[in-house]
Each structure stands twice: as C-alpha cells, then as structure tokens.
Amino acid sequence: MEVADVHKRFGPQPVLRGTSFLIQAGEAVVIIGRSGGGKSILLKHLVGLLLPDSGQVRVFEQDLATMGERELLKVRRRFGMLFQMAALFDSLTVYENVGFVLRRERKHTEGEIRRLVAEALEMVDLPGIEHKMPSELSGGMRKRVGLARAIVYRPEIILYDEPTTGLDPIAASVIDALIRRVWRHLHVTSIAVTHDMKSARAISDRVLMLHEGCIYAQGSTAELLESTDPIISDFVNGVDNELAPDKTP
C-alpha cells in the first residue's frame, strides 16, 4: 500500500497536506496524531471511502482514484474496517451484522455462514450472542462485534479507527489483545489510527505520526515513542505547548 502526496480539504480547511507513506503487506502499523488532525479522514482514503483532491492512494497495485464506486467495492472486499463507534447496523441482529458480507455474496450455505459467524464471534470472545440486537450491547462489546464483522470474510488488510477510544482501561486492553491476536492468527496487515499511546505500544511494530496534515515522523514503535524530538515527545507525553506556563502572557 502506498500513499503519495495526498491532499484533502473540506471547504477552506485543509485536512491532509501532502501525506505520504508506504505500508508493506503483513505489517502492524499505528498512525498517531491529535484529535481532529485528520486520522479518520486519512483512514477513509485508504479504502476509497473518500478520494483525495490530489495525490495517489495505491493499494494492491491499483490507483483508487481512477476507479468507480462499483470497482472500489471489489477492492474493499479485501479490507476489513472497524469504525470508531463500531457502526453496527442497528436494525439487524449480531448474526445478521457479522454474516452481512457472506449472506450477500451467496457463495456459502446458511449452515456454513452460521459456523463462520460463530467462529468469528469466538475469536473476539463473544460466543453465542448471535440473536442480540446491537442496542443491547456495551460499547466494548459493540467494537468486538464490529471486529468480528470485519474479520469473518477473511480480509487481507484490517483498518482500525481509534479502537480503544471511549472504553474503560480494561475493555481497551481486551481490544488491544484481540487486535494483536487477529494480526498474528489471520496473517493480515493491521493499520490502526489512535491517540492512545498505551494502545499504540500494544498493537504496533511501527508508528507513523500525523502532524498538521503530513507524516511528521515514522519509525519502530519503541524508537518513536522514546524520541526526544519536542513535537513527538510532547504528543507522546501529553504536553500542550500552547498551555505551557512560560508561554501564557
């Protein structure tokens, strides 16, 4: 996967300003950056949910910007995505949510789909909740169902949008462990965006830092999180320059 000089603006506000990076198959990568810094926007570019104003996103040797929505659907079949709020279909049961792609493809019998859905729910440690509605689940459970929905059809790349945001520390570390487990057992490429440093440490081998619409720095997780560069270490340690006491007038 290659992102080359992607620019994106919403009205007058530039969000991505020349973002470029490469991700190899099988990597576990985290993209860190501030809230509102364009992380979700960047992630949506990787699957063609948004198209760049300029620049290229190349996935599986194809330039997404040159493809129509119906061609993109086929590319997206090779992706799994976990949304920030899980984005489960709230009119469908957990079973219908997780089995959504398989049931629409009609390549499997209903019995096979039942088995695959049960397996995926097992993988996220939520066996036997097929009949529940999303509204009956807690935030952490919804995310796990969202993860089951993303892995059940065996994608090659899985994208996570702030997988731990809004969860209590225990639910968050459960999710981190699951992401690691999925990456190891299913041999997928794992790309997460987050501002949670603990989570970044747990789930990635490599970190990219998005700052003001560009990739400011990248490196192995340990290396980057120990960096002495002021911008990186302020972010990692949660220091806000603008509010630092010596700068207040």
Added chain:
Amino acid sequence: MSRALAELGEFTRLVGEAIVSLRRQRPTWSEWIHQLYLIGVKSQSVVITTGAATGMVLCAQTFIQFHKVKMDTATGAVVSVGMCSELGPTLAALMLTARVGASMAAELGTMKVTEQVDALRTLATHPVDYLVVPRFLASLLAAPLLTAEAVLVGILASWLVGVHLLGIDSAYYLANMNKHTDPQDVIVGLIKATYFGGMIAMISCFKGLNCVGGAEGVGRATTEAVVACSITVLVSNFFLTLLLNAIFSH
C-alpha cells in the same frame, strides 16, 4: 442558486445510479418486502382517515354550492372525478411524505452520521443497491395502491354523507357518478400516484444519504425531505395534469 443546481445534479446522479442498480443487480427482495410492509401496511390508518375526511367535506361543500342551482345529484360525479384524478393521488402522496418520506430521510440520515453507510460500503455493498432501490420499488408499488384505497374510501364516505345526511337520491347520485367518471380519470390518478411514490422515495433517500453533522443534521435532512417532497408533489401535479390530459384527449 448554484447550490440548488448542484444539488439537482447530485440528485440526478443518484437516480442514475438507481437505474444502473435496477438493471445490473438483483434487488434485495427481503428488504423490499420489509419496506413494502412499512410503507403499505403501516400507512393504512392515515390513508383511510384522510380519504374519508376529504370525501366527506368535498361532498358537503359541493352539495351546498350545487343545491343553489338545483343540481344536487351531480355532487357524486364531482366528488368521484376530483378524488380519482386530483385529490386522491395528491393527498395520499402528502400523507406518504409525512409518514414515509420523513422516516426514510431520518433513518438513512442517522445511518450516514453514525458511519453505517460507510460501513456498508466497506462491506462491499453499494448503498444504492441495499438502501435506495428496495425503498424506491416498495414506494412505487405502494403509492398507487394506497391512492386507490383513499379514493374508494373517499367515494364511499361521500355517498354516506350525500345520501344519508344530505338526502340526495342514491340512484341518481350513483348514476351521475358513473356517467361522468371515465376510466382515464382513474388511470391518470394511478399514474400520478406511481410517479409521486417514486419521487418521494428518491428525494427522501437523497436527503438522508447527503446528511452531514450529528443529530441536528438528521433533523435538518428530515425537514428538507418533507419540504422538497411536498413541493415536488404539488407542483408536478399541475404539470402532470396538463401532460396526461394532453395525452389522453387524443
């Protein structure tokens, strides 16, 4: 002005995409049946009440005017023709707008702002195939049926009022009604209803899918959908009347 034109262009693209989907994809029949139930079955009480109330008031008002010129028995004909070709389709469409259009815009709008539409797209499903086409087809079929129902109930109610309350002679009432109501009045009404049904579904889905911002955005999309549908129904009704009249009078 340029914003309105841009929106019209976007809407045309959605309609085009729906046509592509209808030609190439197998519709999701389970969704279609579900929508047909929501639109058709659940609109019964509203459509029956509206139809009856309109038939009754139309009958009473026509009678009061016609009584002055001693044309009491022509009341049934006015009610019947008016209900079939104008009031039936328009009122049923306005009721559908309020009941169905609003809920479609709100539901799709909510799906949009909670990223469920994006989730659909990452799950290799085109929102138009899964969300728009079943609603469009269900509305297309339900609207003329509901209109026919409203018209029948309206005529029945007008007969009850005319004959039993206002004392018009039943035989003359029915005879005049039969004489002056042409099959084409009925056909015109059903064509209009089908058109309204399709437009209501498309406009409401369009407003829902283009919703931005949280709960406030959903509210805005719903209001815009109801306003746009109502105006479309009332304005296009006038042009449809002229157009269909030109076609059928040949």
